[in-house]
Amino acid sequence: MKIFTFTFTFKFKPGILRTTMIILSGGTGTPKLIDGLRNLLPDEEITVIVNTGEDIWSSEVFITPDIDTVLYLFAGILDKTRWWSIIGDTYNTYHQMKELGLSEILMLGDRDRAVNLARTDMLKKGMTLTEATADISKSFGIRAAIIPMSDDVITSMIETPRGQMHFQEFWVTHKGTPDILSFEYRGIGEARLSPAAKVALEKEDCVIIGPSNPMTSIGPILALPEIKEILKTKKVIAVSPIIGNEAVSGPAGKLMAAKGLDVSSKSVAALYKDFIDVFVYDIRDGVLNPEDIEKMGIKAVALDTMMTDEERRTELAREILKLFNLLSV
Amino acid sequence: MKIFTFTFTFKFKPGILRTTMIILSGGTGTPKLIDGLRNLLPDEEITVIVNTGEDIWSSEVFITPDIDTVLYLFAGILDKTRWWSIIGDTYNTYHQMKELGLSEILMLGDRDRAVNLARTDMLKKGMTLTEATADISKSFGIRAAIIPMSDDVITSMIETPRGQMHFQEFWVTHKGTPDILSFEYRGIGEARLSPAAKVALEKEDCVIIGPSNPMTSIGPILALPEIKEILKTKKVIAVSPIIGNEAVSGPAGKLMAAKGLDVSSKSVAALYKDFIDVFVYDIRDGVLNPEDIEKMGIKAVALDTMMTDEERRTELAREILKLFNLLSV
Numbered sequence: 001m002k003i004f005t006f007t008f009t010f011k012f013k014p015g016i017l018r019t020t021m022i023i024l025s026g027g028t029g030t031p032k033l034i035d036g037l038r039n040l041l042p043d044e045e046i047t048v049i050v051n052t053g054e055d056i057w058s059s060e061v062f063i064t065p066d067i068d069t070v071l072y073l074f075a076g077i078l079d080k081t082r083w084w085s086i087i088g089d090t091y092n093t094y095h096q097m098k099e100l101g102l103s104e105i106l107m108l109g110d111r112d113r114a115v116n117l118a119r120t121d122m123l124k125k126g127m128t129l130t131e132a133t134a135d136i137s138k139s140f141g142i143r144a145a146i147i148p149m150s151d152d153v154i155t156s157m158i159e160t161p162r163g164q165m166h167f168q169e170f171w172v173t174h175k176g177t178p179d180i181l182s183f184e185y186r187g188i189g190e191a192r193l194s195p196a197a198k199v200a201l202e203k204e205d206c207v208i209i210g211p212s213n214p215m216t217s218i219g220p221i222l223a224l225p226e227i228k229e230i231l232k233t234k235k236v237i238a239v240s241p242i243i244g245n246e247a248v249s250g251p252a253g254k255l256m257a258a259k260g261l262d263v264s265s266k267s268v269a270a271l272y273k274d275f276i277d278v279f280v281y282d283i284r285d286g287v288l289n290p291e292d293i294e295k296m297g298i299k300a301v302a303l304d305t306m307m308t309d310e311e312r313r314t315e316l317a318r319e320i321l322k323l324f325n326l327l328s329v
Numbered sequence: 330m331k332i333f334t335f336t337f338t339f340k341f342k343p344g345i346l347r348t349t350m351i352i353l354s355g356g357t358g359t360p361k362l363i364d365g366l367r368n369l370l371p372d373e374e375i376t377v378i379v380n381t382g383e384d385i386w387s388s389e390v391f392i393t394p395d396i397d398t399v400l401y402l403f404a405g406i407l408d409k410t411r412w413w414s415i416i417g418d419t420y421n422t423y424h425q426m427k428e429l430g431l432s433e434i435l436m437l438g439d440r441d442r443a444v445n446l447a448r449t450d451m452l453k454k455g456m457t458l459t460e461a462t463a464d465i466s467k468s469f470g471i472r473a474a475i476i477p478m479s480d481d482v483i484t485s486m487i488e489t490p491r492g493q494m495h496f497q498e499f500w501v502t503h504k505g506t507p508d509i510l511s512f513e514y515r516g517i518g519e520a521r522l523s524p525a526a527k528v529a530l531e532k533e534d535c536v537i538i539g540p541s542n543p544m545t546s547i548g549p550i551l552a553l554p555e556i557k558e559i560l561k562t563k564k565v566i567a568v569s570p571i572i573g574n575e576a577v578s579g580p581a582g583k584l585m586a587a588k589g590l591d592v593s594s595k596s597v598a599a600l601y602k603d604f605i606d607v608f609v610y611d612i613r614d615g616v617l618n619p620e621d622i623e624k625m626g627i628k629a630v631a632l633d634t635m636m637t638d639e640e641r642r643t644e645l646a647r648e649i650l651k652l653f654n655l656l657s658v
Contacts, residue, residue, distance in 0.1 A: 059446055060389035092419050096443030100468045102450055110439045114425030117388055121431055139429045 020045040021321075022200060022234075023208045024149075026217020027054070027066040028083045028249055029241050029307075030210025031073050033320075035080070036313030040321060043074060043143040047204065049197045051212070052129065052148045053156045053185055053220030056168050058105045059097070061116035062123055065106065065168070066217065067133055067148060068115060075140035086111045105168050130196045147200060149221045152191035156216050158183045167216055176251045180258035185220050193224045201230050206324050209238035209276065211248065211305055214268050215255035222271075231275035235327045237320055238272045239280040239305055240265040244287045248306065269293050269300075278323050280305065349374040350650075351529060351563075352537045353478075355546020356383070356395040357412045357578055358570050358636075359539025360402050362649075364409070365642030369650060372403060372472040376533065378526045380541070381458065381477045382485045382514055382549030385497050387434045388426070390445035391452055394435065394497070395546065396462055396477060397444060404469035415440045434497050459525045476529060478550045481520035485545050487512045496545055505580045509587035514549050522553045530559050535653050538567035538605065540577065540634055543597050544584035551600075560604035564656045566649055567601045568609040568634055569594040573616045577635070598622050598629075607652050609634065 021041060023034055025048050037046060048070050055064040065084065072078035072086055079087040089109030097104060108116065115136060122132035128151040137146055156167035160178035170178060201207070212218050222228060242265045247253040253263040261267040265281045265288045272279070273296040281288050282305040293300035301323060307313040350370060352363055354377050366375060377399050384393040394413065401407035401415055408416040418438030426433065437445065444465060451461035457480040466475050485496035489507035499507060530536070541547050551557060571594045576582040582592040590596040594610045594617045601608070602625040610617050611634040622629035630652060636642040 060449060090419060090421050090439065092439035093422060093443040093446065096440040097446055100443065100447040100465060102443075102447045110419065110421035111425040113442075114422040114429065114431075117422065117426055118429040118431045120389060136429060 020047070020204050021206050021208060022047045022049060022204050023210055024049050024051075024212075024218060024221050025066065025070060025210050026051045026212025027069045028212065029239075030212045030217070031069050031078070031083060032307040032313050033208070033210050033239065033317055034070070034073060035310065036307065036315070036317030037321075038074075039310070039314040040317055047145040047147065047200045049147050049149055049200065049221065051217045051220055052150055053154045053216060054167050055153065055155070056105060056166055058168075059102075059108065059113075061108075061113065061120045063106055063108070063116050064119070064129065064148070067129075067146065068112065070146050071115070071133070071136060071140060071142065074137070074142040074144050074146065077140075085109050105166070105173055107172075128194075130194050134196075145196075145200060147197045148194055149197060150191045150224060151194050152187060154188050154191050154220055155186040156183060156220065157186050171251055176254065180254055182258060183215070183255065185223055188220065188223050191224060193226050198226070198230070201227075201234070205235055207231060207234045207236045208320060209236060209272060211239040211241040213241060213247070213250050213252040213255065214271055215252060215259065228275055234275075235324060236272075236276045237278040237280060237323055237327075238268070238276045239303075239316075239320070240268050240282065240285075242268055243282040243285050243305070248282075264288065266292050269296060269298060273298060277327055280320065280323075282306065349376070349533050350535050350537060351376045351378060351533050352539055353378050353380075353541075353547060353550050354395065354399060354539050355380045355541030356398045357541065358568075359541045359546070360398050360407070360412060361636040361642050362537070362539050362568065362646060363399070363402060364639065365636065365644070365646030366650075367403075368639075368643040369646055376474040376476065376529045378476050378478055378529070378550065380546045380549050381479055382483045382545060383496050384482065384484070385434065385495055387497075388431075388437065388442075390437075390442065390449045392435055392437070392445050393448070393458065393477070396458075396475065397441065399475050400444070400462070400465060400469060400471065403466070403471040403473050403475065406469075414438050434495070434502055436501075457523075459523050463525075474525075474529060476526045477523055478526060479520045479553060480523050481516060483517050483520050483549055484515040485512060485549065486515050500580055505583065509583055511587060512544070512584065514552055517549065517552050520553060522555050527555070527559070530556075530563070534564055536560060536563045536565045537649060538565060538601060540568040540570040542570060542576070542579050542581040542584065543600055544581055544588065557604055563604075564653060565601075565605040566607040566609060566652055566656075567598070567605045568645075568649070569597050569611065569614075571597055572611040572614050572634070577611075593617065595621050598625060598627060602627060606656055609649065609652075611635065 050070050051066045052064055069084050077086045079085045089111045091109055119132045129148045157164055158170040159181040162178050241248055245263045256263050269279045278299045279293050280301050280303050283302045290300035303319050379399050380395045381393055398413050406415045408414045418440045420438055448461045458477045486493055487499040488510040491507050570577055574592045585592050598608045607628045608622050609630050609632050612631045619629035632648050
């Protein structure tokens with residue numbers, strides 16, 4: 001727990017609270033929040049540190065799904081019905097491959113495949129994932145900083161009764177149905193926080209931990225060395241991806257249960273308790289007792305976190321920016 | 330030279346001469362002739378041994394352009410305006426890659442890319458190119474036998490004043506403009522004729538050497554060990570890809586000149602003289618003296634080899650089948 005007495009300067013423009021913001025993001029919930037933030041802050045004042053623990057080699061390319069989602073969001077081409085892939089993309093290669101008996105783990109659109117081919121080409125030429133991401137960002141005219149959590153390869157592996165499998169295989173190929181015996185971030189022991197992420201974190205005061213899966217999206221970021229110590233020195237607001245005893249989307253619940261955790265916002269807060277200042281939970285959450293959060297020394301704030309349309313995404317983002325303001329009072 | 334006294338049995342059906350036929354093929358001229366043959370013979374009686382000397386790794390896939398052309402021809406999806414690629418294919422990945430600054434040496438369509446991805450996947454799993462080609466043929470419902478000349482990697486490299494480059498780079502990227510100082514089939518020293526091609530050749534009597542580039546299409550096939558000795562025991566008809574002093578299409582002329590050869594049908598016949606029985610040249614060829622061919626112990630036959638429409642392709646194929654018949658009289 002930190003004392004709320006930072007010198008913390010917001011830049012204002014009429015009616016809109018502004019600051020430079022770092023967001024830790026996975027692939028679905030947090031991009032929705034970023035979508036809202038983009039209506040309040042110029043892109044160049046947004047830095048996103050993105051989970052890479054779900055990265056996978058498939059069809060000869062290195063796919064980093066969460067980075068692609070964030071890239072497409074800022075490029076203005078994200079399919080916001082699915083919150084992954086490029087809007088209007090075609091799937092001609094995918095379907096022809098299927099006819100030839102080759103099923104891809106991830107369904108890559110034709111333009112999406114090009115992005116992954118470009119990235120793979122850069123990595124093979126010796127660029128880091130951070131450099132490749134910056135290069136692709138530039139081509140798309142993106143002004144936000146999109147930074148992979150690490151330049152090292154970390155792979156989320158799930159142990160199931162059917163054997164060990166990559167998280168994407170579990171989630172996409174098997175639709176999340178196998179029981180989870182355990183899971184691990186393979187490679188995390190040797191991985192480092194990406195230097196660019198470290199520099200960005202050193203420069204900024206405000207960090208949002210988005211409503212992404214605390215096990216496979218935020219978990220790998222927090223498992224990197226140094227990151228928790230750095231977050232302890234920042235103003236950090238986390239948004240819960242759980243309402244009651246269920247994840248808003250994705251396999252977070254099943255993965256938390258596999259770690260012996262209650263599927264609840266309280267469990268999420270407990271995971272983050274050493275380095276967050278405010279914990280945002282959903283107004284519909286009938287299970288959470290905010291006093292349990294306050295007992296951890298964290299301010300609990302109930303907000304509408306169901307970001308089902310752009311207005312609600314912007315509203316949640318606005319409330320979070322206000323909370324940062326309050327933190328500095 | 331062989332004496333024309335084989336026991337040679339044609340199977341007839343009313344009006345159409347039939348036999349099982351092996352064709353040595355490159356990527357443009359010969360597929361046109363095969364297109365004609367398909368109107369006279371059922372596909373299962375056609376075996377094509379295809380040049381692989383122009384194969385190239387590009388965009389993470391192993392592209393074997395001549396095999397793809399023959400595959401698409403038999404699958405009924407070849408773009409017969411260009412004589413490469415799939416008709417109606419889209420180029421969404423290609424264009425998106427270009428926007429990201431990544432130019433492909435070969436312009437792959439989206440469905441075409443899928444075929445190359447499937448092949449690459451099979452090769453990486455340990456299949457030979459022959460097996461991968463058979464697998465893809467089966468998926469396309471192809472009944473002809475399409476056999477790569479070799480399962481080993483042979484790469485046509487061109488030495489130019491701008492440096493050494495892959496044949497495809499010379500022909501596609503640089504549009505065939507650099508001077509050719511020399512060229513080589515890299516890897517040919519260790520390469521073997523594919524076992525399937527050898528078995529097919531042992532079984533059949535009739536071989537057509539199609540009107541493909543004698544340097545980069547037919548040349549690599551003939552440079553493989555054993556093939557010339559095998560051809561000496563067969564009835565072989567070769568079709569010249571040269572009319573007068575020019576190649577009908579492609580860079581054959583420039584490559585022949587680089588080898589110190591006259592660009593002429595006579596030069597082509599001289600390259601093939603040890604193992605062909607009949608040499609077909611174009612009725613428009615004002616340079617060739619057929620007596621020069623006959624002096625090599627080869628029958629010279631003037632035919633219309635400009636296969637600009639399906640009727641003319643079928644007509645040339647029909648004349649060639651008739652010639653095989655005459656060979657056995």
